[in-house]
Amino acid sequence: MTRKAKTNNLSRRNLIKLGAGAVGTGVLAAQLGSKLTFPEPAVAQKTDLTPDQSLEKLMEGNQRFVNKKRQSPNQDFERLAEVAKGQKPFAAILGCADSRFPSEIIFDQGLGDLFVCRVAGNVATPEEIGSLEFGSLVLGTKVIVVVGHKRCGAVEATIKGAQVPGQIASLLDAIKPAVEETEGKSGDRLENASKANVMLQAERLKSSPVISQLIQENKLKVVGAYYDLDTGVVSLVS
Numbered sequence: 001m002t003r004k005a006k007t008n009n010l011s012r013r014n015l016i017k018l019g020a021g022a023v024g025t026g027v028l029a030a031q032l033g034s035k036l037t038f039p040e041p042a043v044a045q046k047t048d049l050t051p052d053q054s055l056e057k058l059m060e061g062n063q064r065f066v067n068k069k070r071q072s073p074n075q076d077f078e079r080l081a082e083v084a085k086g087q088k089p090f091a092a093i094l095g096c097a098d099s100r101f102p103s104e105i106i107f108d109q110g111l112g113d114l115f116v117c118r119v120a121g122n123v124a125t126p127e128e129i130g131s132l133e134f135g136s137l138v139l140g141t142k143v144i145v146v147v148g149h150k151r152c153g154a155v156e157a158t159i160k161g162a163q164v165p166g167q168i169a170s171l172l173d174a175i176k177p178a179v180e181e182t183e184g185k186s187g188d189r190l191e192n193a194s195k196a197n198v199m200l201q202a203e204r205l206k207s208s209p210v211i212s213q214l215i216q217e218n219k220l221k222v223v224g225a226y227y228d229l230d231t232g233v234v235s236l237v238s
Contacts, residue, residue, distance in 0.1 A: 051221035054090045054142040061108035062234045074110025083112030091115070092132055092141040094201065096122045096149055101227050103147070106234060115141050121154030121197065122146055123174040124204040133210040136220050144205060144220065147234065148198040149227040155179070155194045175200075191226075195237045198224035 049057065064070050092115040093103045103109070103116050115135035117128045124146070135141045148155075157164065158175040178197035185192050202224045205211055214220035224237035 049090050049142055051142045051218070055145070055221060055223060058091050058107050058109075058143070058145065059234070059236075062106055062232075064108045065106050066232045070108045072108065072110065074113055079111045087112045087115075087139060089113055089115040089135065089139055089141050090143075092135045092144045093117065093147055094119075094122055094124060094128060094132060094144065094205070095147040096120060096152060096154070098149060098152070100229055101147070101149055106227065106232060115139060119171070120168075121152065121158075121171050121175050122148050122201055123154075123171055124201040125174070129205060129208050129211075132205060133208055136214055137210055142220060144211070144222045145225050146198050146202045146205065146222070147225045147227055148194045148237075150191065150194070150229045152190070152194045152197075155197055156190055159189060159193055195224070195226055198226060198237050 089112060091107075091109075091113070093107075094117050095101065095103055097118045097120045103114050107114065115132075117131050117135075119125060119128055132144055136144065154171055155175055155178075157168075158172045158179050162172070164172065175193075175197050178200045179193045181200075182189065182192040182196045202222050205222050206215065211220065211222065215222065225234050226237050227234050
């Protein structure tokens with residue numbers, strides 16, 4: 001075989017390899033793109049609890065906390081090793097960043113049980129909504145509970161029209177509609193506004209196409225709740 005023929009043969013061979021590689025990469029990219037657009041829950045993330053049962057499990061945990069009968073489940077090193085391989089939280093919490101009510105404690109849950117998002121004023125920002133979409137669609141949480149609380153500083157600052165620096169103002173702006181809605185109503189103004197804010201943020205979550213679709217399919221429930229700092233009681237808000 002001449003040198004020229006060898007060169008042509010090698011060129012054709014390389015072209016075939018390059019083409020095959022390009023096709024393979026294209027198929028892989030398409031598959032990855034499909035999974036990113038329509039993520040599929042892993043088998044390990046599935047749970048048999050319904051949305052109502054998941055909410056009941058949370059509230060039962062809070063009753064144990066209030067009655068000083070915490071079981072502190074799923075908090076040992078065996079559970080640590082188990083969830084290191086994959087998580088399957090049964091519930092998600094959108095709570096205030098306030099340091100006085102960590103969700104796993106007040107609901108008496110453990111590692112891998114709750115998918116928790118915390119932000120001052122329990123505000124449903126785009127980032128929080130996206131996180132909770134992931135928690136419900138991909139990880140399989142069956143209930144999202146928006147938890148406000150007594151004497152919330154973010155709500156109080158909004159009521160007072162506080163002039164705040166940096167990005168704090170964006171949080172207060174998100175709470176303002178709830179404050180305006182409860183203006184002039186009887187009862188404790190801060191408590192009224194805090195509960196109205198819980199429902200406002202819950203409605204914002206429900207406006208998500210991802211979350212609303214799961215609700216329609218009876219795969220998810222979104223509810224509001226209010227935490228009493230003095231008693232530890234979580235009560236549902238409607």
